[in-house]
Amino acid sequence: MATREPKIIALVCNWCTYTAADLAGTSRLIYPANVRMVRFMCTGMIDVKYIIKAFLEGADGVFVGGCHPGDCHYINGNVKAERRISGLQVLLEQFGIDPKRFTLKWIGASEGPEFQRNMQEFTRTIAELGPQIESDMMIL
Amino acid sequence: MIVEFENTLNTPDAVRAFLKRLLDDALADAVLTAFASPHSPLPMPTLMIDSQLLDRAVPLAPAAPLNTARMAARVLSKDIGKRIAVVLRPCEIRALIEMEKLSQCTLDPAILISMDCFGRMENDRYLELAATQDDPESAFYATPDLQEAVCPSCRACLRFIPENVDVTLCLAGQSDKKGVTLVSGSLKGEKVLKKLGGTSTDLPLGRQADIDRIMARRQTHREEMTTGAAARMADMAVFQQTIANCLNCYNCRVACPVCYCKECVFVTDVFAHRPEILMGRAMKKGAVKIPTDTTMFHLTRMAHIAHACVGCGQCSSVCPSSIPVADLFITVSEKVQEHYGYIPGQDPQRPWPFLVVETDKQVE
Numbered sequence A: 001m002a003t004r005e006p007k008i009i010a011l012v013c014n015w016c017t018y019t020a021a022d023l024a025g026t027s028r029l030i031y032p033a034n035v036r037m038v039r040f041m042c043t044g045m046i047d048v049k050y051i052i053k054a055f056l057e058g059a060d061g062v063f064v065g066g067c068h069p070g071d072c073h074y075i076n077g078n079v080k081a082e083r084r085i086s087g088l089q090v091l092l093e094q095f096g097i098d099p100k101r102f103t104l105k106w107i108g109a110s111e112g113p114e115f116q117r118n119m120q121e122f123t124r125t126i127a128e129l130g131p132q133i134e135s136d137m138m139i140l
Numbered sequence B: 001m002i003v004e005f006e007n008t009l010n011t012p013d014a015v016r017a018f019l020k021r022l023l024d025d026a027l028a029d030a031v032l033t034a035f036a037s038p039h040s041p042l043p044m045p046t047l048m049i050d051s052q053l054l055d056r057a058v059p060l061a062p063a064a065p066l067n068t069a070r071m072a073a074r075v076l077s078k079d080i081g082k083r084i085a086v087v088l089r090p091c092e093i094r095a096l097i098e099m100e101k102l103s104q105c106t107l108d109p110a111i112l113i114s115m116d117c118f119g120r121m122e123n124d125r126y127l128e129l130a131a132t133q134d135d136p137e138s139a140f141y142a143t144p145d146l147q148e149a150v151c152p153s154c155r156a157c158l159r160f161i162p163e164n165v166d167v168t169l170c171l172a173g174q175s176d177k178k179g180v181t182l183v184s185g186s187l188k189g190e191k192v193l194k195k196l197g198g199t200s201t202d203l204p205l206g207r208q209a210d211i212d213r214i215m216a217r218r219q220t221h222r223e224e225m226t227t228g229a230a231a232r233m234a235d236m237a238v239f240q241q242t243i244a245n246c247l248n249c250y251n252c253r254v255a256c257p258v259c260y261c262k263e264c265v266f267v268t269d270v271f272a273h274r275p276e277i278l279m280g281r282a283m284k285k286g287a288v289k290i291p292t293d294t295t296m297f298h299l300t301r302m303a304h305i306a307h308a309c310v311g312c313g314q315c316s317s318v319c320p321s322s323i324p325v326a327d328l329f330i331t332v333s334e335k336v337q338e339h340y341g342y343i344p345g346q347d348p349q350r351p352w353p354f355l356v357v358e359t360d361k362q363v364e
Protein backbone atom coordinates (compact mmCIF):
# COMPACT_ATOMS: atom_id res chain seq x y z
CA MET A 1 0.00 0.00 0.00
CA ALA A 2 0.87 3.60 -0.39
CA THR A 3 3.85 4.70 1.59
CA ARG A 4 3.58 8.06 -0.05
CA GLU A 5 0.75 10.33 -1.04
CA PRO A 6 -0.64 9.54 -4.47
CA LYS A 7 0.45 11.86 -7.26
CA ILE A 8 -2.31 12.83 -9.65
CA ILE A 9 -2.01 14.81 -12.84
CA ALA A 10 -5.19 16.46 -14.11
CA LEU A 11 -5.20 17.51 -17.75
CA VAL A 12 -8.10 19.88 -18.08
CA CYS A 13 -9.81 21.98 -20.70
CA ASN A 14 -9.50 25.75 -20.35
CA TRP A 15 -13.15 26.39 -21.13
CA CYS A 16 -14.86 24.07 -18.71
CA THR A 17 -13.07 21.95 -16.15
CA TYR A 18 -10.38 24.55 -15.55
CA THR A 19 -13.04 27.19 -15.07
CA ALA A 20 -14.89 24.79 -12.77
CA ALA A 21 -11.68 24.43 -10.75
CA ASP A 22 -11.49 28.20 -10.57
CA LEU A 23 -15.06 28.35 -9.39
CA ALA A 24 -14.36 25.67 -6.80
CA GLY A 25 -11.49 27.85 -5.61
CA THR A 26 -13.48 31.07 -5.36
CA SER A 27 -16.28 29.13 -3.65
CA ARG A 28 -13.69 27.90 -1.13
CA LEU A 29 -14.40 24.27 -1.91
CA ILE A 30 -11.44 22.21 -0.76
CA TYR A 31 -10.07 19.42 -2.94
CA PRO A 32 -7.07 17.14 -2.36
CA ALA A 33 -3.63 18.68 -2.79
CA ASN A 34 -2.54 15.51 -4.60
CA VAL A 35 -3.94 16.90 -7.81
CA ARG A 36 -1.62 18.90 -10.05
CA MET A 37 -3.41 20.56 -12.87
CA VAL A 38 -2.28 21.23 -16.44
CA ARG A 39 -4.45 23.46 -18.58
CA PHE A 40 -5.12 22.71 -22.25
CA MET A 41 -7.19 24.69 -24.69
CA CYS A 42 -9.31 21.60 -25.38
CA THR A 43 -9.21 17.92 -24.44
CA GLY A 44 -9.03 17.31 -28.18
CA MET A 45 -5.42 18.52 -28.13
CA ILE A 46 -4.34 16.15 -25.38
CA ASP A 47 -2.13 13.77 -27.25
CA VAL A 48 -1.71 10.36 -25.67
CA LYS A 49 1.96 11.11 -25.14
CA TYR A 50 1.13 13.59 -22.37
CA ILE A 51 -0.68 10.88 -20.47
CA ILE A 52 2.10 8.37 -21.08
CA LYS A 53 4.66 10.92 -19.98
CA ALA A 54 2.75 11.60 -16.78
CA PHE A 55 2.79 7.90 -15.88
CA LEU A 56 6.45 7.47 -16.77
CA GLU A 57 7.37 10.45 -14.63
CA GLY A 58 5.73 8.82 -11.65
CA ALA A 59 2.08 9.88 -11.69
CA ASP A 60 -0.18 7.35 -10.00
CA GLY A 61 -3.27 8.56 -11.78
CA VAL A 62 -4.21 10.83 -14.67
CA PHE A 63 -7.49 12.70 -14.79
CA VAL A 64 -8.76 14.31 -17.97
CA GLY A 65 -11.56 16.84 -17.70
CA GLY A 66 -13.42 18.32 -20.66
CA CYS A 67 -16.60 20.02 -21.79
CA HIS A 68 -19.85 18.10 -21.92
CA PRO A 69 -20.62 16.57 -25.33
CA GLY A 70 -22.08 19.31 -27.48
CA ASP A 71 -20.33 22.04 -25.47
CA CYS A 72 -16.79 21.69 -26.82
CA HIS A 73 -15.57 25.05 -28.12
CA TYR A 74 -13.95 23.30 -31.02
CA ILE A 75 -17.07 21.32 -31.94
CA ASN A 76 -16.02 17.78 -31.09
CA GLY A 77 -12.52 17.71 -29.59
CA ASN A 78 -13.93 16.17 -26.44
CA VAL A 79 -15.51 13.14 -28.09
CA LYS A 80 -12.36 12.57 -30.11
CA ALA A 81 -10.41 12.68 -26.85
CA GLU A 82 -12.80 10.12 -25.42
CA ARG A 83 -12.14 7.72 -28.29
CA ARG A 84 -8.41 8.19 -28.10
CA ILE A 85 -8.26 7.72 -24.36
CA SER A 86 -10.42 4.60 -24.43
CA GLY A 87 -7.86 3.00 -26.75
CA LEU A 88 -5.00 4.10 -24.53
CA GLN A 89 -6.66 2.39 -21.60
CA VAL A 90 -6.74 -0.85 -23.55
CA LEU A 91 -3.09 -0.38 -24.49
CA LEU A 92 -1.71 0.51 -21.08
CA GLU A 93 -3.65 -2.25 -19.38
CA GLN A 94 -1.38 -4.66 -21.24
CA PHE A 95 1.58 -3.05 -19.51
CA GLY A 96 0.02 -3.60 -16.14
CA ILE A 97 -1.42 -0.11 -15.76
CA ASP A 98 -4.90 -0.42 -14.31
CA PRO A 99 -7.43 1.40 -16.55
CA LYS A 100 -8.94 2.82 -13.37
CA ARG A 101 -5.80 4.94 -13.10
CA PHE A 102 -6.95 7.26 -15.78
CA THR A 103 -10.32 8.62 -16.39
CA LEU A 104 -12.08 11.16 -18.51
CA LYS A 105 -14.94 13.20 -17.09
CA TRP A 106 -17.10 15.99 -18.42
CA ILE A 107 -17.20 18.89 -15.97
CA GLY A 108 -18.82 22.12 -17.13
CA ALA A 109 -17.63 25.62 -16.24
CA SER A 110 -20.40 26.14 -13.68
CA GLU A 111 -19.87 22.81 -11.92
CA GLY A 112 -17.50 23.78 -9.11
CA PRO A 113 -18.93 21.27 -6.60
CA GLU A 114 -18.88 18.61 -9.31
CA PHE A 115 -15.16 19.31 -9.81
CA GLN A 116 -14.51 18.98 -6.09
CA ARG A 117 -16.41 15.70 -5.88
CA ASN A 118 -14.54 14.25 -8.86
CA MET A 119 -11.16 15.18 -7.42
CA GLN A 120 -12.03 13.63 -4.08
CA GLU A 121 -13.34 10.44 -5.67
CA PHE A 122 -10.46 10.03 -8.07
CA THR A 123 -7.88 10.66 -5.35
CA ARG A 124 -9.56 8.03 -3.21
CA THR A 125 -9.56 5.51 -6.07
CA ILE A 126 -5.87 6.11 -6.74
CA ALA A 127 -4.98 5.93 -3.05
CA GLU A 128 -6.68 2.54 -2.89
CA LEU A 129 -4.78 1.29 -5.95
CA GLY A 130 -1.48 2.34 -4.38
CA PRO A 131 1.61 3.68 -6.11
CA GLN A 132 1.91 2.87 -9.79
CA ILE A 133 5.47 2.19 -10.86
CA GLU A 134 8.68 2.56 -9.01
CA SER A 135 9.98 5.15 -11.38
CA ASP A 136 13.48 4.67 -9.98
CA MET A 137 13.91 1.50 -11.97
CA MET A 138 12.61 2.98 -15.15
CA ILE A 139 15.00 3.57 -18.01
CA LEU A 140 12.52 6.09 -19.37
CA MET B 1 -13.87 -13.62 -62.99
CA ILE B 2 -11.39 -16.48 -62.68
CA VAL B 3 -8.85 -17.15 -65.40
CA GLU B 4 -6.24 -19.81 -65.84
CA PHE B 5 -3.13 -18.29 -67.32
CA GLU B 6 -0.18 -19.84 -69.18
CA ASN B 7 -0.62 -23.37 -67.90
CA THR B 8 2.47 -24.62 -69.67
CA LEU B 9 4.85 -22.41 -67.69
CA ASN B 10 5.86 -22.93 -64.09
CA THR B 11 4.08 -20.59 -61.71
CA PRO B 12 6.67 -17.80 -61.23
CA ASP B 13 7.21 -17.67 -65.01
CA ALA B 14 3.46 -17.54 -65.58
CA VAL B 15 3.25 -14.57 -63.20
CA ARG B 16 6.09 -12.83 -65.06
CA ALA B 17 4.31 -13.53 -68.33
CA PHE B 18 1.16 -11.99 -66.87
CA LEU B 19 3.00 -8.82 -65.84
CA LYS B 20 4.66 -8.60 -69.26
CA ARG B 21 1.27 -8.85 -70.92
CA LEU B 22 0.08 -5.90 -68.85
CA LEU B 23 2.77 -3.77 -70.43
CA ASP B 24 2.76 -5.32 -73.91
CA ASP B 25 -1.02 -5.02 -74.29
CA ALA B 26 -0.98 -1.52 -72.77
CA LEU B 27 -3.22 -2.60 -69.89
CA ALA B 28 -0.85 -0.72 -67.61
CA ASP B 29 1.77 1.96 -68.20
CA ALA B 30 4.17 0.62 -65.63
CA VAL B 31 4.58 -2.27 -63.20
CA LEU B 32 5.97 -1.86 -59.70
CA THR B 33 7.33 -5.17 -58.51
CA ALA B 34 10.29 -6.92 -56.91
CA PHE B 35 13.33 -6.93 -59.16
CA ALA B 36 16.75 -8.44 -58.55
CA SER B 37 19.34 -6.10 -59.95
CA PRO B 38 22.57 -7.41 -61.54
CA HIS B 39 24.34 -6.39 -58.35
CA SER B 40 22.48 -8.44 -55.76
CA PRO B 41 19.89 -11.20 -55.64
CA LEU B 42 17.97 -9.27 -53.00
CA PRO B 43 14.93 -7.94 -54.84
CA MET B 44 14.08 -4.26 -54.52
CA PRO B 45 10.78 -2.63 -55.43
CA THR B 46 11.28 -1.39 -58.98
CA LEU B 47 9.08 0.61 -61.30
CA MET B 48 9.28 -1.10 -64.67
CA ILE B 49 8.31 0.19 -68.08
CA ASP B 50 10.36 -2.10 -70.34
CA SER B 51 8.63 -5.46 -70.47
CA GLN B 52 11.91 -7.20 -71.43
CA LEU B 53 13.31 -6.33 -68.03
CA LEU B 54 10.43 -8.12 -66.36
CA ASP B 55 12.28 -11.36 -67.12
CA ARG B 56 14.39 -10.58 -64.11
CA ALA B 57 11.52 -9.54 -61.89
CA VAL B 58 10.87 -11.89 -58.99
CA PRO B 59 7.34 -10.96 -57.89
CA LEU B 60 7.00 -14.15 -55.85
CA ALA B 61 10.43 -14.17 -54.21
CA PRO B 62 10.08 -14.72 -50.46
CA ALA B 63 11.89 -11.49 -49.67
CA ALA B 64 10.77 -7.95 -48.93
CA PRO B 65 13.58 -5.73 -47.70
CA LEU B 66 11.02 -3.05 -47.03
CA ASN B 67 7.29 -2.65 -46.88
CA THR B 68 6.72 -1.91 -50.55
CA ALA B 69 3.52 -0.01 -49.78
CA ARG B 70 5.72 2.91 -48.79
CA MET B 71 7.39 2.84 -52.19
CA ALA B 72 4.10 2.34 -53.99
CA ALA B 73 2.73 5.41 -52.20
CA ARG B 74 5.51 7.48 -53.72
CA VAL B 75 4.57 6.46 -57.25
CA LEU B 76 0.92 6.94 -56.39
CA SER B 77 1.25 10.15 -54.43
CA LYS B 78 -0.75 11.80 -57.19
CA ASP B 79 -2.59 10.78 -60.31
CA ILE B 80 -0.44 11.68 -63.32
CA GLY B 81 -2.69 9.90 -65.76
CA LYS B 82 -0.62 6.70 -65.88
CA ARG B 83 -1.95 3.33 -64.84
CA ILE B 84 0.44 1.65 -62.46
CA ALA B 85 0.16 -2.05 -61.70
CA VAL B 86 1.60 -2.71 -58.26
CA VAL B 87 2.41 -6.18 -57.02
CA LEU B 88 2.26 -6.25 -53.24
CA ARG B 89 1.93 -8.75 -50.43
CA PRO B 90 -1.42 -8.77 -48.61
CA CYS B 91 0.07 -6.87 -45.63
CA GLU B 92 1.45 -4.27 -48.01
CA ILE B 93 -1.95 -3.89 -49.65
CA ARG B 94 -3.44 -3.32 -46.20
CA ALA B 95 -0.80 -0.70 -45.53
CA LEU B 96 -1.44 1.02 -48.85
CA ILE B 97 -5.16 1.19 -48.13
CA GLU B 98 -4.43 2.76 -44.75
CA MET B 99 -2.08 5.21 -46.43
CA GLU B 100 -4.74 6.24 -48.90
CA LYS B 101 -7.06 7.00 -45.98
CA LEU B 102 -4.31 9.23 -44.65
CA SER B 103 -4.10 11.07 -47.98
CA GLN B 104 -0.63 9.68 -48.63
CA CYS B 105 -1.57 8.32 -52.05
CA THR B 106 -4.40 7.79 -54.47
CA LEU B 107 -5.36 4.34 -55.63
CA ASP B 108 -7.35 5.50 -58.67
CA PRO B 109 -4.48 4.96 -61.12
CA ALA B 110 -3.37 1.72 -59.45
CA ILE B 111 -4.06 -1.83 -60.47
CA LEU B 112 -3.55 -3.69 -57.22
CA ILE B 113 -2.18 -7.18 -57.63
CA SER B 114 -1.48 -9.50 -54.73
CA MET B 115 -0.94 -13.17 -54.01
CA ASP B 116 -1.72 -15.87 -51.49
CA CYS B 117 1.26 -15.08 -49.33
CA PHE B 118 3.59 -17.75 -47.96
CA GLY B 119 5.65 -15.15 -46.17
CA ARG B 120 8.97 -13.45 -46.60
CA MET B 121 12.39 -14.36 -45.28
CA GLU B 122 14.70 -12.00 -43.47
CA ASN B 123 17.24 -10.53 -45.88
CA ASP B 124 20.24 -12.54 -44.68
CA ARG B 125 18.26 -15.79 -44.83
CA TYR B 126 17.10 -15.01 -48.35
CA LEU B 127 20.62 -14.17 -49.48
CA GLU B 128 21.79 -17.49 -48.06
CA LEU B 129 19.13 -19.24 -50.09
CA ALA B 130 20.01 -17.27 -53.19
CA ALA B 131 23.68 -18.21 -52.76
CA THR B 132 22.87 -21.91 -53.01
CA GLN B 133 19.94 -21.88 -55.44
CA ASP B 134 19.85 -20.60 -59.00
CA ASP B 135 16.14 -20.05 -58.73
CA PRO B 136 15.33 -19.23 -55.09
CA GLU B 137 11.80 -18.24 -56.03
CA SER B 138 10.82 -21.66 -57.35
CA ALA B 139 12.85 -23.47 -54.69
CA PHE B 140 10.84 -21.72 -51.99
CA TYR B 141 7.48 -22.84 -53.34
CA ALA B 142 8.69 -26.39 -53.92
CA THR B 143 10.17 -26.85 -50.43
CA PRO B 144 7.82 -26.83 -47.41
CA ASP B 145 10.81 -26.60 -45.05
CA LEU B 146 11.84 -23.32 -46.58
CA GLN B 147 8.34 -22.00 -46.07
CA GLU B 148 8.90 -22.46 -42.35
CA ALA B 149 12.00 -20.26 -42.53
CA VAL B 150 10.04 -17.07 -43.02
CA CYS B 151 10.13 -14.23 -40.50
CA PRO B 152 8.20 -14.51 -37.21
CA SER B 153 5.43 -12.09 -38.15
CA CYS B 154 4.73 -13.99 -41.39
CA ARG B 155 4.60 -17.25 -39.49
CA ALA B 156 1.95 -15.67 -37.28
CA CYS B 157 0.02 -13.83 -40.01
CA LEU B 158 -3.59 -14.92 -40.44
CA ARG B 159 -4.45 -12.49 -43.20
CA PHE B 160 -2.33 -14.00 -45.97
CA ILE B 161 -5.11 -14.03 -48.57
CA PRO B 162 -5.41 -10.67 -50.33
CA GLU B 163 -8.35 -8.38 -49.65
CA ASN B 164 -9.38 -5.31 -51.64
CA VAL B 165 -7.24 -6.06 -54.67
CA ASP B 166 -8.00 -5.91 -58.37
CA VAL B 167 -6.28 -9.20 -59.17
CA THR B 168 -5.31 -12.09 -56.89
CA LEU B 169 -2.61 -14.54 -57.94
CA CYS B 170 -3.70 -17.87 -56.46
CA LEU B 171 -0.67 -19.68 -55.11
CA ALA B 172 -2.18 -21.83 -52.39
CA GLY B 173 -2.78 -25.37 -53.61
CA GLN B 174 -0.60 -24.62 -56.60
CA SER B 175 2.67 -26.34 -55.68
CA ASP B 176 2.55 -29.19 -58.22
CA LYS B 177 0.57 -27.31 -60.86
CA LYS B 178 1.67 -25.18 -63.79
CA GLY B 179 0.52 -21.71 -64.70
CA VAL B 180 -1.30 -19.38 -62.38
CA THR B 181 -4.96 -18.81 -61.61
CA LEU B 182 -5.94 -15.14 -61.63
CA VAL B 183 -9.01 -13.93 -59.78
CA SER B 184 -10.49 -10.48 -60.25
CA GLY B 185 -11.65 -8.68 -57.16
CA SER B 186 -13.09 -5.56 -58.77
CA LEU B 187 -14.45 -4.22 -62.02
CA LYS B 188 -11.03 -2.85 -62.84
CA GLY B 189 -9.53 -6.29 -62.33
CA GLU B 190 -12.23 -7.95 -64.36
CA LYS B 191 -11.57 -5.66 -67.31
CA VAL B 192 -7.88 -6.55 -67.20
CA LEU B 193 -8.59 -10.28 -67.12
CA LYS B 194 -11.12 -10.01 -69.94
CA LYS B 195 -8.62 -8.30 -72.18
CA LEU B 196 -6.05 -10.90 -71.28
CA GLY B 197 -8.36 -13.56 -72.66
CA GLY B 198 -7.28 -16.64 -70.70
CA THR B 199 -9.55 -19.63 -70.27
CA SER B 200 -12.23 -19.06 -67.70
CA THR B 201 -12.10 -21.58 -64.88
CA ASP B 202 -12.83 -22.31 -61.20
CA LEU B 203 -10.61 -21.68 -58.22
CA PRO B 204 -7.78 -24.23 -58.04
CA LEU B 205 -9.14 -27.42 -56.50
CA GLY B 206 -6.70 -27.80 -53.65
CA ARG B 207 -6.61 -24.10 -52.75
CA GLN B 208 -9.04 -24.01 -49.85
CA ALA B 209 -7.54 -27.11 -48.25
CA ASP B 210 -4.09 -25.57 -48.54
CA ILE B 211 -5.32 -22.30 -47.04
CA ASP B 212 -6.83 -24.21 -44.13
CA ARG B 213 -3.59 -26.11 -43.60
CA ILE B 214 -1.52 -22.91 -43.56
CA MET B 215 -4.06 -21.16 -41.35
CA ALA B 216 -3.98 -23.91 -38.74
CA ARG B 217 -0.20 -23.79 -38.53
CA ARG B 218 -0.15 -20.04 -38.33
CA GLN B 219 -2.76 -19.93 -35.63
CA THR B 220 -0.46 -22.07 -33.49
CA HIS B 221 2.49 -19.77 -34.21
CA ARG B 222 0.43 -16.72 -33.51
CA GLU B 223 -0.68 -18.03 -30.19
CA GLU B 224 2.92 -18.73 -29.22
CA MET B 225 3.99 -15.29 -30.39
CA THR B 226 1.31 -13.32 -28.60
CA THR B 227 1.68 -15.30 -25.36
CA GLY B 228 5.43 -14.74 -25.43
CA ALA B 229 5.12 -11.06 -26.26
CA ALA B 230 2.45 -10.45 -23.62
CA ALA B 231 4.82 -11.86 -21.01
CA ARG B 232 7.53 -9.48 -22.18
CA MET B 233 5.39 -6.44 -21.43
CA ALA B 234 3.23 -7.73 -18.59
CA ASP B 235 4.37 -4.82 -16.43
CA MET B 236 6.67 -1.87 -16.73
CA ALA B 237 9.56 -3.67 -15.07
CA VAL B 238 9.71 -6.55 -17.57
CA PHE B 239 9.06 -4.14 -20.41
CA GLN B 240 12.22 -2.31 -19.35
CA GLN B 241 14.14 -5.54 -19.91
CA THR B 242 12.49 -6.09 -23.26
CA ILE B 243 13.56 -2.73 -24.64
CA ALA B 244 16.76 -2.32 -22.63
CA ASN B 245 18.95 -2.67 -25.73
CA CYS B 246 16.99 -0.17 -27.80
CA LEU B 247 19.23 2.50 -29.31
CA ASN B 248 16.47 4.98 -30.15
CA CYS B 249 17.59 4.75 -33.76
CA TYR B 250 13.91 4.89 -34.80
CA ASN B 251 14.52 2.43 -37.63
CA CYS B 252 11.33 0.68 -36.56
CA ARG B 253 9.37 3.86 -37.09
CA VAL B 254 10.99 4.59 -40.43
CA ALA B 255 10.26 1.07 -41.67
CA CYS B 256 6.66 1.10 -40.51
CA PRO B 257 4.23 1.80 -43.35
CA VAL B 258 1.52 3.23 -41.12
CA CYS B 259 3.83 5.47 -39.07
CA TYR B 260 3.27 8.06 -41.73
CA CYS B 261 4.02 11.42 -40.09
CA LYS B 262 6.50 13.36 -42.17
CA GLU B 263 7.95 14.85 -39.04
CA CYS B 264 7.79 12.47 -36.12
CA VAL B 265 7.73 14.27 -32.79
CA PHE B 266 10.59 12.07 -31.58
CA VAL B 267 13.00 13.58 -34.07
CA THR B 268 11.95 17.16 -33.39
CA ASP B 269 13.34 19.57 -30.83
CA VAL B 270 10.72 18.38 -28.36
CA PHE B 271 13.00 15.42 -27.65
CA ALA B 272 16.34 17.08 -28.45
CA HIS B 273 16.79 18.02 -24.83
CA ARG B 274 18.88 20.99 -23.85
CA PRO B 275 21.66 20.35 -21.33
CA GLU B 276 19.61 22.02 -18.59
CA ILE B 277 16.85 19.48 -19.08
CA LEU B 278 19.28 16.57 -19.08
CA MET B 279 20.95 17.86 -15.93
CA GLY B 280 17.53 18.34 -14.35
CA ARG B 281 16.55 14.78 -15.11
CA ALA B 282 19.85 13.46 -13.86
CA MET B 283 19.39 15.42 -10.67
CA LYS B 284 15.96 13.92 -10.10
CA LYS B 285 17.23 10.35 -10.11
CA GLY B 286 20.96 10.66 -9.77
CA ALA B 287 21.55 9.72 -13.41
CA VAL B 288 19.90 9.83 -16.77
CA LYS B 289 20.36 7.44 -19.67
CA ILE B 290 21.07 9.08 -23.01
CA PRO B 291 19.34 8.56 -25.45
CA THR B 292 16.41 9.44 -23.26
CA ASP B 293 12.72 8.63 -23.63
CA THR B 294 13.04 5.06 -24.88
CA THR B 295 9.96 3.77 -23.07
CA MET B 296 8.13 6.93 -24.00
CA PHE B 297 8.92 6.34 -27.67
CA HIS B 298 7.67 2.78 -27.77
CA LEU B 299 4.49 3.40 -25.80
CA THR B 300 3.67 6.52 -27.78
CA ARG B 301 4.23 4.81 -31.11
CA MET B 302 1.91 2.03 -30.00
CA ALA B 303 -0.71 4.48 -28.79
CA HIS B 304 -0.54 6.36 -32.08
CA ILE B 305 -0.72 3.49 -34.54
CA ALA B 306 -1.55 0.16 -32.87
CA HIS B 307 -5.05 0.37 -34.37
CA ALA B 308 -3.50 0.50 -37.85
CA CYS B 309 -0.67 -2.03 -37.51
CA VAL B 310 -0.87 -4.36 -40.50
CA GLY B 311 1.45 -6.96 -38.99
CA CYS B 312 4.12 -6.76 -41.68
CA GLY B 313 6.99 -7.33 -39.26
CA GLN B 314 9.29 -4.77 -40.84
CA CYS B 315 9.88 -3.05 -37.48
CA SER B 316 11.49 -6.24 -36.13
CA SER B 317 13.44 -6.88 -39.30
CA VAL B 318 15.21 -3.53 -39.20
CA CYS B 319 16.01 -3.45 -35.48
CA PRO B 320 19.79 -3.49 -34.91
CA SER B 321 19.23 -4.72 -31.35
CA SER B 322 17.00 -7.66 -32.27
CA ILE B 323 14.11 -6.37 -30.22
CA PRO B 324 10.94 -8.22 -31.27
CA VAL B 325 9.16 -4.94 -31.94
CA ALA B 326 6.59 -6.51 -34.27
CA ASP B 327 5.72 -9.26 -31.79
CA LEU B 328 4.89 -6.57 -29.27
CA PHE B 329 2.98 -4.46 -31.78
CA ILE B 330 1.00 -7.34 -33.19
CA THR B 331 0.04 -8.48 -29.70
CA VAL B 332 -0.99 -5.03 -28.52
CA SER B 333 -2.78 -4.17 -31.72
CA GLU B 334 -4.96 -7.27 -31.52
CA LYS B 335 -6.54 -5.85 -28.37
CA VAL B 336 -6.67 -2.25 -29.57
CA GLN B 337 -8.17 -3.18 -32.94
CA GLU B 338 -10.75 -5.32 -31.22
CA HIS B 339 -11.58 -2.41 -28.93
CA TYR B 340 -12.23 -0.07 -31.84
CA GLY B 341 -13.73 -2.77 -34.03
CA TYR B 342 -11.25 -1.55 -36.61
CA ILE B 343 -9.41 -3.86 -38.97
CA PRO B 344 -6.72 -2.06 -40.97
CA GLY B 345 -6.89 -2.57 -44.71
CA GLN B 346 -10.28 -4.20 -44.54
CA ASP B 347 -12.62 -1.41 -45.50
CA PRO B 348 -11.22 1.44 -47.63
CA GLN B 349 -14.25 3.58 -46.78
CA ARG B 350 -13.85 3.31 -43.03
CA PRO B 351 -12.01 6.27 -41.45
CA TRP B 352 -9.43 5.94 -38.70
CA PRO B 353 -11.17 5.33 -35.38
CA PHE B 354 -9.72 8.50 -33.84
CA LEU B 355 -11.53 10.54 -36.46
CA VAL B 356 -14.93 9.00 -35.99
CA VAL B 357 -17.33 11.14 -34.04
CA GLU B 358 -20.54 9.55 -32.89
CA THR B 359 -23.13 11.85 -34.40
CA ASP B 360 -25.46 11.82 -31.41
CA LYS B 361 -22.64 13.37 -29.39
CA GLN B 362 -21.89 16.11 -31.85
CA VAL B 363 -23.14 19.62 -31.36
CA GLU B 364 -26.31 20.41 -33.33
Ligand code: SF4
Residues within 6 Å of the ligand: B153, B252, B255, B256, B257, B258, B259, B308, B309, B310, B311, B312, B313, B314, B315, B316, B325, B326, B329, B330
Ligand atom coordinates in the same frame (compact mmCIF):
# COMPACT_ATOMS: atom_id res chain seq x y z
S1 SF4 C 1 4.22 -1.68 -36.28
FE1 SF4 C 1 5.66 -3.13 -37.25
S2 SF4 C 1 4.37 -4.87 -37.88
FE2 SF4 C 1 2.97 -3.14 -37.46
S3 SF4 C 1 2.68 -2.14 -39.47
FE3 SF4 C 1 4.39 -1.06 -38.44
S4 SF4 C 1 6.26 -2.12 -39.19
FE4 SF4 C 1 4.50 -3.47 -39.67
Ligand code: SF4
Residues within 6 Å of the ligand: B245, B246, B247, B248, B249, B250, B251, B252, B253, B315, B318, B319, B320, B321, B322, B323, B325
Ligand atom coordinates in the same frame (compact mmCIF):
# COMPACT_ATOMS: atom_id res chain seq x y z
S1 SF4 D 1 14.71 -0.26 -34.45
FE1 SF4 D 1 15.19 -1.28 -32.48
S2 SF4 D 1 16.87 -0.07 -31.59
FE2 SF4 D 1 15.96 1.20 -33.21
S3 SF4 D 1 14.42 2.46 -32.11
FE3 SF4 D 1 13.33 0.63 -32.90
S4 SF4 D 1 13.40 -0.85 -31.18
FE4 SF4 D 1 14.95 0.76 -30.74
Ligand code: FES
Residues within 6 Å of the ligand: A013, A014, A015, A016, A041, A042, A043, A044, A066, A067, A071, A072, A073, A074, A076, A077, A078
Ligand atom coordinates in the same frame (compact mmCIF):
# COMPACT_ATOMS: atom_id res chain seq x y z
S1 FES E 1 -13.18 23.04 -25.57
FE1 FES E 1 -13.44 21.94 -23.68
S2 FES E 1 -13.16 19.88 -24.41
FE2 FES E 1 -12.99 20.99 -26.30
